[in-house]
Amino acid sequence: MSAASPRSGRGPDAPTWRTLRFGRGPRWSLPQVALALAGAASAGAFLLSLQAAAGGLDPIWWSLVLVPLVTLTYAGSGVPLAFWGLLLVGWFLHTPAGSFSPWSVPAALALVAGHAAAALSATTPPAGGFPGPVLRTWARRTVLAALAAPAVALLAGALRGGGLEAGPAAYVIGLGGLALGVFLLRTESPVQAE
Amino acid sequence: MRPLLPRTTSSGHLGQWTPTAAHTRAVLLATGAAVAAxxxxxxxxxxxxxxxxxVAIWGRIARPRTAPHADVTLTTGTLREGDVAEAAVQVRPMSDAEGVITLAATRWVERKPVSGVARIEGGTGVIALRTTRWGRRHIGTLSITLTSDWGAYRVGPTDVPDLATATLPVPAAFDAAAPTPHPRGLVGLNRSARPGSGSEFNTIRQFHPGDRLRRIHWPVSLRTGALHVTSTYADEDAHVFLLVDAFSDLGPREGIDGRPTSLDVTVRAAGAISEHFLASNDRLTLRTVGAANIPRLGVGSGTRHLRRVLETLASIAPASERRDDGERAIRGVDPNALCLVLSPLIVPTTVGLAHTLAARGLTTVVVDTFPEHLAADPGSVYEALAWRIRLLAREAQVHSLVTRGVPVVPWQGPGSLDHVLRDIARRAAAPRLGRRR
Known part of the structure; x- marks a missing residue:
């Protein structure tokens, strides 16, 4: 593995990224590697949730955490689909039929985070990076989409309980999520005309 | 084949929006999980x-519905070695499009960012490039990729037609304090042999009708009782004929940041000499030997002619016309021109041309542009031996030129020609034997 740093010179104020090279492959920018790590972390979080929901997990499943790192080159292909499809099948097989585990909420968050990481990685060549505004935009979108999971979980929990009454904890979680969503989706106030 | 002309604008349709693997993944996983649930x-x-x-619904609803069009503009098509230009991409009609520009790596073009990848934000993107060696070239293939929200739909990567630049050589530092021999013209800074309007003092003579009143020399006029004026030598322009040897390009090509090749030295020296003489209002002619498709540049002077000279030098492709005997290049040279032959003196044809010019009675000076580092740092014993043999042959050629009376001066930047030009001026002013009629 070798590292290279950009040369200095005049030009536009575009950020330059350090790059890594794995063997003879292309150069990967650190943001791209960070996205692969985020994908691996998402897979780990999903498997943790699955272990908690199922009450145990074969250790061989933990090796799947490495898949997003190993398949770094294939973020824009069908490999992430096969990977996350496999994890969903694993959830379907390991959790008891007819059950509803609250651990499905963090698993859903991990799933959408892993999807977003792979999708964002595929928008840029390996050596490209992501400036702060792009990362913030994607983070807001991901959080907004992820808010659907606790909402559906609350609804499913209410339906399973035979009524739609929610407890105080549900109100707190719901209002907190709403406040978080409003905070993340806020926009700059319009500039006053002089 | 015509020389590559600078091209600073390019545009093209980027294609239609197509769903990505990310969108397909979101749809299939969501559908599959929902059905299983x-x-x-x-x-x-x-x-x-x-x-x-x-995610799937958001990506679908937010998909762009118009086929985008991209305009690419290069800030300048003609730049100097080491200069930076910017390629700006404008996507129409989407002012909020996001994506990336990718500039393929090309020799002698450095990209900034070095990865060659820059983002398009708000419909615009900029990537900078720096050319590191003189010449005319394409800047590299520019590809544009646009993505919609969630990376659900994508256009490209689509290549836009190539842009091209002309990189002019950076003239080496050069200055000459010695006058140019054989001035003959109307304007210039060289002192001619005849009296006229100028700045160099000639003599004090009696007033003639037409003399300027401010030229009256009052002390002599009062002492002699008759009006006397100060007369000067006329300032005139000279004609400089540059012959550039493009038969060979010796040494590793490292660009403006590295060691020069023999042709780098030749071209930059030609640029520097041209800049110096044209700044002095002298006339200049540039001819090349050993390079194909070089436009024939006539006599000219001034800044615009300097630009033409540098553009001609940038068009040189080394050793692209090995059958050139140079006769066409030295045809019709002004008899009063100062002929400067810039050559590393490796190819005998150029040495022969210098002999021919001298034999025609032209004032000829050979500027040796052989870079010393080539022979000083040989890579192997065999290379050292080869260079030794070649340099011995070169010494013989140089000696033959010197024997004929053609000075051979190594290119050393400022003052390279001072000594030899002074010698030529002194020789021209010396008394000569003439036949009594």
Whole structure:
């Protein structure tokens, strides 16, 4: 593995990224590697949730955490689909039929985070990076989409309980999520005309 | 084959929007999990599918519906070695399009960012490039990729037609304090042999009708009782004929930041000499030997002619016309011109041309542009031996030129020609034997 740093010179104020090279492959920018790590972390979080929901997990499943790192080159292909499809099948097989585990909420968050990481990685060549505004935009979108999971979980929990009454904890979680969503989706106030 | 002309604008349609693997993934995972949840009565799978349903619907609703068009503009088509230009991409009609520009790596073009990848934000993107060696070239293939929200739809990567630049050589530092021999013209800074309007003092003589009143020399006029004026030598321009040897390009090509090749030295020296003489209002002619498709540049002077000279030098492709005997290049040279032959003196044809010019009675000076580092740092014993043999042959050629009376001066930047030009001026002013009539 070798590292290279950009040369200095005049030009536009575009950020330059350090790059890594794995063997003879292309150069990967650190943001791209960070996205692969985020994908691996998402897979780990999903498997943790699955272990908690199922009450145990074969250790061989933990090796799947490495898949997003190993398949770094294939973020824009069908490999992430096969990977996350496999994890969903694993959830379907390991959790008891007819059950509803609250651990499905963090698993859903991990799933959408892993999807977003792979999708964002595929928008840029390996050596490209992501400036702060792009990362913030994607983070807001991901959080907004992820808010659907606790909402559906609350609804499913209410339906399973035979009524739609929610407890105080549900109100707190719901209002907190709403406040978080409003905070993340806020926009700059319009500039006053002089 | 015509020389490559600078091209600073380019545009093209980028194609249609197509769904990406990310969008397909969101749709299939959401659908699959939702169906399994309903069929298997598994509400937890519905929870897992919910964010992906949002992602899939969001990506679909926010997809762009118009085919984009891109305009690429290069800030300048003609630049000097080491200069930086910017390629700006404007996407129409989408002012909020996001994506990336990718500039392929090309020799003698450095990219900034070095990865050659820059982002398009708000419909515009900029990538900078720096050319590191003189010449005319394409800047590299520019590809544009646009993506919609969630990376759900994509256009490209689409290549736009190549842009091209002309990189002019950076003239080496050069200055000459010695006058140019044989001035003959109307304007210039060289002192001619005849009296006229100028700045160099000639003599004090009696007033003639037409003399300027401010030229009256009052002390002599009062002492002699008759009006006397100060007369000067006329300032005139000279004609400089540059012959550039493009038969060979010796040494590793490292660009402006590295060691020069023999042709780098030749071209930069030609640029520097041209800049110096044209700044002095002298006339200059440039001819090349050993390079194909070089436009024939006539006599000219001034800044615009300097630009033409540098553009001609940038068009040189080394050793592209090995059958050139140079006769066409030295045809019709002004008899009063100062002929400067810039050559590394490796190819005998150029040495022969210098002999021919001298034999025609032209004032000829050979500027040796052989870079010393070539022979000083040989890579192997065999290379050292080869250079030794070649340099011995070269010494013989140089000696033959010197024997004929053609000075051979190594190119050393400022003052390279001072000594030899002074010698030529002194020789021209010396008394000569003439036949009495």
């Amino acid at each position: 309903v069929l298997g009565r598994r509400p937890d799978l519905l929870v897992l599918a919910a964010p992906l349903v949002v």
